[in-house]
Amino acid sequence: MTDMIRVENLRKNFGEFCALDGVDMHVPGGSIYGLVGPNGAGKTTLLRHIMGIYRQDEGSVLVEGKPVYEQPDVKKDMILISDDLFYFQQADTLEMKGFYKGIYPGFDEKLFEKLQEVFRNIDVKRRIRKLSKGMQKQVSFWLGLCSSPRILILDEPVDGLDPVMRRQIWNLLLAEKKKRGMTVLVSSHNLRELEEVCDYVGIMHQGRIRMERSLQELQGCVSKVQTAFEQGMPVLPETFQVLHMSNLGRVYTMIVKGDSEKARGELEKLHPLFVDVLPLTLEEIFIYEMGGADYGIQEILL
């Protein structure tokens, strides 16, 4: 699958602070790419570069092989829905629709009317700034989807939405993706939700992408193993990469890097009482990966 978005060696400094430190990222076309990372990792800054809002100090941001910055022909197929929404002072939904229609040539008025069913709780003649945060977010999805983007960039997209609306929005996005091959790049801290929808995941930390894989690969390369031995834990072979280990009596739980079946085979050679390989959630992968990058959970007693 060819890359819809390609970011190479992207660097950005805000004064003396290095926000992006040589980011490399590849988002395949038609996929949903989840960008995760701790607070302050540089996710929002990266998304703003991809949208052509910020100008990079170094490196390149290419969409379908073309630079984005100051390129309306590229940007007309891209929509950003950020956590930090902005609407004009007095504008209502209908007025904003008129604005989007004037700006985005592919604005689909029929879809707007169709989606009115989904967003029926929104009074289209009421000032958007008077609506609740969740409703404002719904308006942004409504307008964003109707602009028929080929690339949808979401920054903390479903924050503030109720569970029903969250599900509704994701369903809409998945349907649009299926229908039009839309590429979605989503940055979120809600890893459980991402796990359900993402094809690819990039983990960002300290201004760099530390790991970028398909979700399947990611889940395949780290596993949780539970085992127990008669005489306590024997010395493990050097090839055995343990990211984290804890025990409860004689039962040991390990987060192991590499192929899970290979890990099982290695352990079975040590004659355990039992070996069990459990699936790892994205949240666990994130926590243990970040632990390896000095961002682990600190045991603090208060």
Next chain:
Amino acid sequence: MGFRKFCFNSTIFRKNVRSYWPIWFSWLLVCLWILPGYTWLQIHAYTEAGALEQARQEAEKLRYAVESLSPAISPWPVFLFGAVSGIAVFSYLYQSRSANMIHALPVRREALFLTNYISGLLFLLIPQFLAFVVTVFVWFGHGITHLEYLLRWLGLAAGEAFLAYSLAVFAAMLTGQAAVGAICYVALNYLYKGVVSIVSATMGMLVYGMNRETGESWGDWLSPISFLQKNIQLAVRENNQEFAIPEIQGTDCLFWYGLLACLLTGAALAIYRSRNLEAASDVVAISWLKPVFRWCGGIAAGGFCTYMVWGMLFPDRFGNLFRFVLLFGSVTAAGGFFLCEMIIRKKFLVFTGKRLKECGLFLAVLVLFLVCVEKDVLKLEQKVPEEEGISGIYLEGSYRMYLEKPEEIRRCLEVHQCVIQSRKEFEQYFQENCRDREKRSAMKWSLTYRLKNGRSLTRSYDLPLEDCYVEDSEGAMGKLFALEYNPRKYLEYYFSAAPEQLKLTGESSFHHINGKGEYRSHELSEEEEERMYQALKEDILSGNYRIYPWEYKKRDTENYADFLAFSYRLPKGTRTFQEMGESFYTGKYPEYITVPLTRGCEKTINLLRELGILDGNEHIMTEREFQNIAEDMEF
């Protein structure tokens, strides 16, 4: 990509019209009030005088209508709304949310800039045009068909709007906050005047002979509001027409201001293209401007505070205070420097090693500059023009005079050289006597050389009036007194450069104070007036009359408290000396002067007694005697 798509986006334009309607609507109301509304009221108030002939009545009505344009030619409203409009249409740059949203749209920055720029400019121009159209109807309704006056106003108003708006947009680009944008706009409007004032004040404090106050200079146009306020006027052209109708004058500068506005627009676009959006809410949005802001802030704080403290602590102190300027100026400049840094970084603790080093460099440059000024590296103190290059010298000392003859110019140059050479002596005198105002007496002597190349050079000195200086005929003060003792120049001081062409108006009078301090005035008849004038003229030209400086002690005993007041007319353009600065008779109003009588006015006093205006035995008091009586009465 088509040109229209490249530089204009109609959706954003429509959004601007809808979002900012309160601005253009308010401006429309202001325009409608200051032009058609005010004009209508003025013309309506005009009542036709039946006795006047038709042509005269029409001319009078037109004069009323044209004079009613006066509120509309003031630059203040258009500069105010220019700023509001400019900052409003680019206000999305001042919040990261709005800046990100707008710049995520598929619109180039050029198109964003030009669309917003055009929107804001039209907000100003369309209301002006509508006001013009309504005024045309008001004028037509009152039978006035001279549209050339209104068209000239429209051109003026549009030119001012273009300049004000472009300046506001330029200011808006330099910062990331709306309020700072407004401050920056005001600062840019007065930047030139501020810089000139600081330089003049510093020079005046350190360079012997330089004036601390700023006069007019060629660059005054760089402070547009004050320049337009001063130069654009409704005035009657002097062409001896039967019915004088005022015209809008001083509009020549608009062409240059138009060019300046184009340059500002181009610069604003260039800044916008290179602007980093993360600068939203920063005080200074352009990174390379931050050191400029710190340094300029430091210089402004240093110059302003030093001058203010000088004025408050040493109002009567003459002479050089280099050490005070160096020390106080450096401290306040460093304070200003760090204050600007605090504003930039929005925090108080800004004393980092890097910034302290920069401040050190700044202070080193400042001290070097002050030392260079004090040491007169540019030889400003010694600078005296070549005699051949001088067309005239305007002097203000004991009185005012203008020298044109080569011999007079030569003598004046000699006095000036003597004053420069006596600098140390005079400064020492003032330093020794600075605390004792009773003991010290001084006069200010100012020279303005009018040079043949069209330029001018002004110097101003504080000189001691002690007898030891005045009576030394080879010294600077002795030579100055000798130069000033010129009966012909005395006559010109009172009765203009052309006393022979003077026409008395018959409104002259004599004013007497008797021994009890009682004041009496006597209106002179035309015959008395003429005879008094001739007697006074003879006294002045005889050489017995003298004008002494205000603080010179001989003045108290030589001058009488009684004086004559004359009123006269002159040919228009005749040089007069009664007002401060060079002035010429305008022909509008008669000149009114007072001439104090002195011991040398023998013929004048005799004539006053002969005419019975003054009793034969009535004593005339000297100024000293009068002061004593006044002090006793007050006591």
